[in-house]
Amino acid sequence: MFAVRGIRRLSTTAPRKEYPTSFISHLRTQKLNVFNIGVAFLTLSLSSQMVSYKQRYEAVQGEKEQLSEKVEVLEKLVLDLGGKLPDDEALEKAKEAAKEAEAKALRDREEEAKALAALTGDDKKGKKSKLI
Known part of the structure; x- marks a missing residue:
């Protein structure tokens, strides 16, 4: 069924x-x-x-x-x-030299930015400092 x-x-x-x-x-x-x-x-x-x-x-x-x-x-x-x-040692030395050069370039850029900020910061004195 x-x-x-x-x-x-x-x-x-x-x-x-x-x-x-x-x-x-x-x-x-x-x-x-x-x-x-x-x-x-x-x-x-x-x-x-x-x-x-x-x-x-x-x-x-x-x-x-x-x-x-x-x-x-x-x-x-x-x-x-x-x-x-080039063997592995030479490749490692080249990588280290590239890293050092990059780090030095980064430090130089940061120093330039700080020097530029210091120069522009002296020019902008507030109104209160001019009055005193």
Whole structure:
């Protein structure tokens, strides 16, 4: 008896809507109101941004591969000409020297800013100090 009810229920139910295969076909089945239009606009906007970021990422990856190939060729050329490649110690020394130079430049800028502030601060005296 239960099997008969199950068969009857399956045969009398309305056919299910097919699941949309694309966003555009999904939009065709939706009501046209401000919310759905906004959601559609945001979805299309985000998908276009994702596509553009993916293309940029792939372009950067391609450039990175080309640069690594060029570095390999240059390293081979240096070795063929009798030179030697810098080792880890030389790289560390170069990084430290760059950090020191950057810190010195930052200190110099701060000193210039303080000196400039001191010069401009003396010129601007208040009315009370002029009266006394």
